[in-house]
């Protein structure tokens with residue numbers, strides 16, 4: 001059987017936003033500049049030229065999980081653990097809103113010390129201002145997700161990390177793939193905008209698995225997809241394995257944009273960390289969102305060491321905003337002040 005050429009596959013993707021697994025694999029492996037251009041075109045048509053900025057508040061680096069790749073894993077004793085107080089979190093959010101940001105992302109390790117009630121009060125206080133609230137605090141029960149939604153949370157990020165069950169179980173000891181799927185389903189049922197995504201470049205991961213991830217994003221009709229590239233952290237069991245391939249991750253972003261034309265796709269910090277100017281490359285390959293760290297305490301930012309040498313930890317929010325504006329001008333894009341829901345991409 002003759003394999004379809006990249007050009008044919010891209011034509012089909014641009015027209016139908018649907019591809020089969022083999023076609024996705026071909027693009028991931030040999031899409032090249034044509035793939036990047038096609039994704040950039042689809043982004044422009046369906047999501048526009050504006051860039052949404054999210055203010056990221058990493059409010060606790062305590063974590064009960066032991067994911068093999070992550071520097072915050074419970075078994076890593078070399079981390080200086082911190083937990084921001086509710087007032088610190090809310091004040092950091094308000095300061096970001098005053099600087100014109102309209103989405104606050106509250107992220108933490110899976111920290112049991114934060115009780116639901118406390119989290120709900122924090123969400124309620126932030127929601128008194130004109131901003132969307134996104135949570136990224138891991139696996140919770142339906143009831144907990146429901147309380148947070150009632151408190152005003154708009155969106156939730158929970159990467160599936162990999163849809164390959166075997167690989168998932170290998171890197172997430174004592175966790176359950178089924179429970180992660182259950183979480184994503186519950187979030188959707190409760191009316192959150194749902195973000196998920198994968199880690200590209202874990203040892204043992206194949207292009208076929210990444211293609212399956214992208215088909216999964218399409219199947220659940222995710223509203224946001226964050227694709228990170230694996231960066232080894234020395235204090236983890238994967239500390240001596242190789243980093244993920246930047247170009248493969250870039251291609252995965254591009255294919256995701258082709259198949260889910262109107263969603264929000266961030267240019268992730270991992271991509272900027274692995275390659276200088278990585279963020280601009282990702283924004284030119286289908287992405288339309290940037291998350292900026294809103295915490296001003298640089299010690300805390302350093303201690304949120306999911307992987308080493310994370311980009312941007314030495315800058316304050318004001319500085320990162322200015323730098324971003326400058327670099328966006330180079331690619332003819334600009335920040336727009338918006339809560340940046342998926343439906344905003346259609347001018348609704």
Ligand code: 5AD
Nearest residue numbers: 069070159199228229230231306307
């Ligand atoms: N390299 C890149 N990304 C990582 N994450 C965790 N550890 C690493 C690493 N070593 C990502 C996971 C998680 C997100 C918050 O950070 O995908 O979902």
